[in-house]
Amino acid sequence: MMFGGKLKKVITDISSETILCDTCNTLNSQSDVCSLCGSKIHQRTPYSVALTWAFILSATFFLIPANTLIIMTVYTYEGAEPGTIMDGVIYFFYDKAYHIAFIIFFFSIVVPIMKIVVLYYLLYIIHTKKAVALHRKMFYYKLIHFIGKWSVLDIFVVGIMIGLVQFQSIGHVTAGSGVTAFAMVVLLTIFATFSFDTRLLWDKATDE
Amino acid sequence: MSEIQQPKIKKKGAIWIIWLIPIIAFIFASWMSFDYFKNSGEDIIVTVDDASGFILKKTPLSYKGVSVGSVKSIEINQDDFSKIDVTVRVEKHAIDSLLREGTKIWRVSPKLSLTEVSGLSSMLPGPYLEIMPAVPNLEMLKSLPKQTVFTALNEAPENVFKKGMLLYLESKSKISASAGTPILYNKQIVGKVVKKVLKDDYETSRLSLLIKKKYVTLIKDTSTFHEISGLDIKASLSGVKIKMDSLSTLVAGGISFDSPPGKSVEEKHIFKLYENAHAPLISEKDVVLNSDQAHELNIGESKVYFKGVEVGFVKDLDFNIEEGSTKIFISFDKKYRHLANSSAYFWIVKPELGFNKINGLDAIVKGKYITFSANKHGVDQSEFLLHNHAPTIKGKRILLSAPDAGSLKVGGALFYKNLEVGVIESIKLHNDKQQVNISLKIFQKYRSLVNDSTLFYNSSGVEIDASLAGVKVNIGSLENTLRGGISFQTADFSQKSDRSSFILHVSKSEIDDILYRNSGGMHIYLSSATMGSIKSGAPILYKKIPVGKVLSYSLDHSSKNIIADIYIEKKYTSYVNNSTKFYNASGVEAKISLGEIAVNTESLSSMMSGGIAFYTPDIGTLTRDDFELYNSYDEAQEDMTEVIFSVPKLSGIKVGSRIHYNEMEIGKIASIGMHDETFELKGLVDPRYKHYICQDAYVWTESVSVSINGVKNLESALRGSVIKLSGNYCKKAVEELPIMSTPPSPHFSDEGLRVTLRARRLGSLNVGSPLFYRQIQIGTVEKINLVDDASAVDIELFIKEEFAYIIRNNSKFYYAGGLGVEISLTGMKVKTETLSTLMQGGINVVTPPEYTKKAKMHARFFLNLSPDDAWLNWTPSITK
Structure with missing residues (x-):
């Protein structure tokens, strides 16, 4: 896109006719089995895009109840x-607890939505074979991969609250069905991230 | 790519499974959302008066403690600004069962009252809304149309689910019961008041009762409900009975009912609520009593009795100003209502009179009450006259006249030996306005008790006769005492009974007095200059035995004497004859000396009340009835010698002061008079000693004196001043003697030598200073005089008889007093005589060995200041 003209030629596994083992990160010559650890290896993980799509769509569906339903009473x-x-x-x-408000807002609302959006974007790149600098694509991926696990913060908060605030009539906390939906969102985005084969991002780079 | 690329084996069948994930996710998410929104409930609008404490989203709509919704929004009602529209989100599951026509919603806020602590659940979270459907089960609910707009009730409605029967009680009077008041049957709580409303007529209160299911059968159509007040105190003479129902009724009251046989009732039966347990028994038809006054009757409290049975109470009083009469409305017991018929005679019993038999005591406790007599054969009547007194009784009427009515009251009783035999019918002022006429009625069967010899007396009040013989309290019966009554005594039942008017004597003692006077004794009139101990009732004593009484006394205008009328009892009359002497026997005669205290009294009763004693020295006849009353026994004795002492100053002498001769009592001062600035003391002296009342007798008074030599005359400190007499026996007694201010010398009358010393100055000498010979006291200074020209002092010495021979014409006298201090080179020499002379001074005498003749009476010497040294060595042997 904006960096289109400046894209460099990138050497990928395909161009160097090697296959990266997912398990031990050994670069093998083209084969079905990893020469080092003996794991099954693929040039590209099969059904990666389809699974990612499936998970990302599912996550999107759960995003609505997760944000509209009661998460905690x-x-x-x-x-x-x-x-x-x-x-x-x-x-x-x-309550003027702006930092907590920000953390919850960021990790419970921004991050899940951002993950889904980023994944959609990456899928879009793959499908449209759009030329984007590889390091940028990898940055997006690394980002969602990294912050993805923080999204369970909300679940974690609810879990702790339920566990700790049990003072019967004075105060107690129960989880609402929103938690389930939210947990599904987080889980499905993580699945989507996992099922996304980052090597697909390299393909386009090779084409450049 | 590579030519030898291996064929890719694609598991085509698996790819569609991947797409199941989003489909399932979609379905699941959709279901969640749908489910949520489907169950999010429905909004209803509740119009409340007060939305204070309502919190958006938090304030719940509660149904039996379960939250079935919460307040969604609070807005002011646009049609009526005094109300608030609260939008409540009702949870889905509650919509069907609760949001029906007739459903009641009310605000619950904490309520703390004596009977009820409710809404406590709203203490912390604040007020909330409670909902309750109109009917208890779903089938009935389903027929009701749906409703979503409600108006909140002000208080909790009757609970449709409570198992039991709903009944209504209505009353037009004040009801203290309120919601929560327990319903009691045999003190067992069988239900409670759930609601209290004022009906539209603003007079009738309607209580809704909920009777527990298992007690429902107790409610009969004949049941009567009445309020109980927890504490019921009934005070009567038999004791105070405190009846307390359960503690909660004590504070909140309660409603009790009975369960007579009858038909059972339907739900929502309306009963009448009575004010108290008696109320149901009260006849509908009041009895009206007309009276000239209200008699201080208390509405609701003053009772009506029939033969001691409570049959009604004063319901209301109505004073008619124009007619000046009071209408007393009596609520009658149903059972006894028929007694208030034309035969009834109502009267008021006033407890303020005191004790009217046993009921009277009741009335003290209960207050005035109304009673009546009646028989059942009368025509029904409801208006009567209230009489002030019980109906009159048949009997004999007697008229008494008395100076005043005392504490007698109409209705008071007439007693004979404390038996009530009649009644005081009326007390009227006699026409002459001096006397009071009391009309008595003696009951028929006792009429024979009164005859012409009967004496009536007022037996009301307490008669206390306290004497040393004891305290006699004559109170008749207690009833008499408080209520006032008349008693009588009939001395002789054989007498006729013609009289019907008598005199009412003041007291029993007056009667006793009359009887006493007429018991055949003897009257004697004593005349006395002073009242002394003459007192009505004072005893006449003979050898300390009471033999009579002083009946009365009066002042004789001609002689200015008191004339006492005394009465000697018949059996003692023989002790009185013409020689009899009467004297005052009152008081105590105490002889107090340092050695003893002797108290001589007449009888104790005469000591307190006074008394008159007499003695009869000779045998003789009694021909007179007037005697003189002497002041004392001494005076009564015939030949006491009268002596008049004159003194310028009384110095403690009073009537009764004793006259002593040489420490022996010989008489007493009988009276004190005044003559030309001197007091004239009339003394009575025992005739045996009258020969000591001589012209040359020395008379002085002696009172206590304290000096360095000791305390003198301590006795007179105890017994008062004494008149002392000193002197010798003489043939001719005198009648008047002056009293000297100083005592005579101790040796005034002693035989001895008297010499006079002339001295330049007195030194420390004094009357009484000793004269020593060889340090033995042989005499004293008797008198000290200044010589006429004031050039020297004459000291008169008295030398005891046995030492008189020592004093010779050439004897030397010198001062023995003081200290002799001699200071020389060899030292200091201190000389003193005895310690007494050191302080008091004294005189020494020495007689030379070559003594001359004995000194003569009244010989004169010179008093030397100090002895010559030679004198001190004189040691003559003197022959008598």
Whole structure:
């Protein structure tokens, strides 16, 4: 795209006729089995794109209930206070706990959505064979791979809250169905990230 | 790529499975969302009066403690700004069962009252809304149309689910019961009041009761409900009975009911609520009593009795100003209502009179009450006259006249030996306005008790006769005492009974007095200058035995004497004859000396009340009835010699002061008069000693004196001043003697030598200073005088008889007093005589060995200041 003219020629496994072992990262000559560890190796993981699509779509579906359904209900003596993820963010925001509001907002709303968007983008690149600098594509991937696990923060918070805040009538916390949806979102995005074969990103680079 | 590329074996069949994942995910996510939104419930609008404490999203709509929704929004009602529209999100599962027509929603806030602590669940979270369907089961609910707009009730409605029967009680009077008040049957709580409303007529209160299911059979159509007040105190003479129902009724009251045989009732049967347990028994038809006044009857408290049975109470009083009469409305017991018929006679019993038999005590406790007599054969009647007194009784009427009515009251009783035999019918002022006429009625069967000899007396009040013989409290019966009554005594039942008017005597003692006077004794009139101990009732004593009484006394205008009328009892009359002497026997005669205290009294009763004693020295006849009353026994004795002492200053002498001769009591001062600035003391002296009342007798008074030599006359400190007499026996007694201010010398009357010393100055000498010979006291200074020209002092010495021979014409006298201090080169020499002379001074006498004749009476000497040294060596042997 904007760097289109400046793209360099990249040497990939295919161009060097080697296959990278997923298990031990040994670069093999073209074969079915890793010369070092004996694992099954593929030039490109089969069904990677399809699986990624499947997971990413699923995650997208769950994204709606995850953000609209009640994620956690706090029962205090004053009554029940059900809340969605966004309610939590707003609560902490009004409570002037801006950093907590930001963390929840970032990891529970921004990150899952960003992961899904980034994956869509990467899939889009693969499908459209759009020329994007390899290091940039890899950066996107590494990013979602890295921050993806932080998205369970919200689940973690809910889990801890349920476990710790059990004071019966004074206050207790129950999880809402939103948690399930949210957990599904996180899980499915992680699956999607896993099923995404990063070597697909190299293909385009080779074509350049 | 490579030519020898191996064929790719694609498992084509697996790819569609991948696409199942998003499909499943889609279905699952959709289901979750759908499920959520489907169950998110429905909004209803509840109009409340007060939305204070409601919190958006938090304040729940509660159904039996379960939250079935929460407040979604709170807005002001646009049609009525006093109300608030609360939008409540009702959870889906509750919609069908709760949101039906008739469903009640109300606000619950904490309520703390004596009977009820409710809404406690709303203490912390604040008020919330409670919902309750109109009917208890789903089938009935289904027929009801749906409703989503509600108006909140002000208080909790009757709970449709409570198992039991709903009943209504209605009352037009004040009801203290309120929601929560327990319903009791035999003190067992069988239900409670769930609601209290004022009906539209604003008079009738309607209580909704919920009777527990298992007790429902107790409710009969004949049951009567009444309020109980927890604590019921009934005070009567038999004791105070405190009846307490359960503690909760104590504070909140309760409703009790009975269960007579009858038909069982339907749900929502309406009963009448009575104010108290008696109320159901009260006849609908009141009895009205007309009275001139309300008699301080208390509405609701003053009772009506029939033969001691409570048959009604004063329900209301109505004073008619124009007519000046009071209508007393009586609520009658149904059972006894028929007694209030034309035969009834109502009267008021006033407990303020005191004790009216046993009921009267009741009335003290209960207050005035109304009672009546009646028989059942009368025509029904409801308006009566309230009489002030019980109906009159048949009997004999007697009229008494008395100076005043005392504490007698109409209705008071007439007693004979404490037996009630009649009643005081009326007390009226006599026409002459001096006397009170009391009309008595003696009951028929006792009429024979009164005849012409009967004496009536007022037996009300307490008669206390305290004497040394004891305290006699005559209170008749307690009833008399408090209520006032008249008693009588009939001395002789054989007398006729013609009289019907009598005098009412003041007290029993007056009667006793009359009887006493008429018991055949003897009256004697004593005249006395002073009242002394003459007192009505004072005893007459003979040898300390009471033999009579002082009946009365009066002042005789001609002689200015008190004339006492005394009465000697018949059996003692023989002890009185013409020689009898009466004297005051009152008081205590105490002889107090340092050696002893002797108390001589007449009888104790005469000591307190005074008394008159007499003695009869001779045998003789009694021909007179007037005697003189002497002040004392001494005076009564015939030949006491009268002596008049004159003194310028009384110095402690009073009537009764003793006259002593040489420490022996010979008489007493009988009276004190005044004559030309001197007091004239009339002394009575025992005739045996009258010969000591001589012209040359020395008379002085002695009172206590304290000096360095000791305390003198301590006795007079105890017994008062004493008049002392000193002197010799003489043939002719005198009648008047002056009293000297100083005592005579101790040796005034002693035989001895008297010499006079002339000295330049007195030194430390004093009257009484000793005269020593060889340090033995042989005499004293008797008198000290300044010589007429004031050039020297004459000291008169008295030398005891046995030492008189020592004093010779050439004897030398010198001062023995003081210290003699001689200071020389060899040292200091201190000389003193005895310690007494050191302080008091004294005189020494020495007689030379070549002594001359004995000194003569009243010989004169010179008092030397100090002895010559030679004198001290004189040691003559003197022959008598």
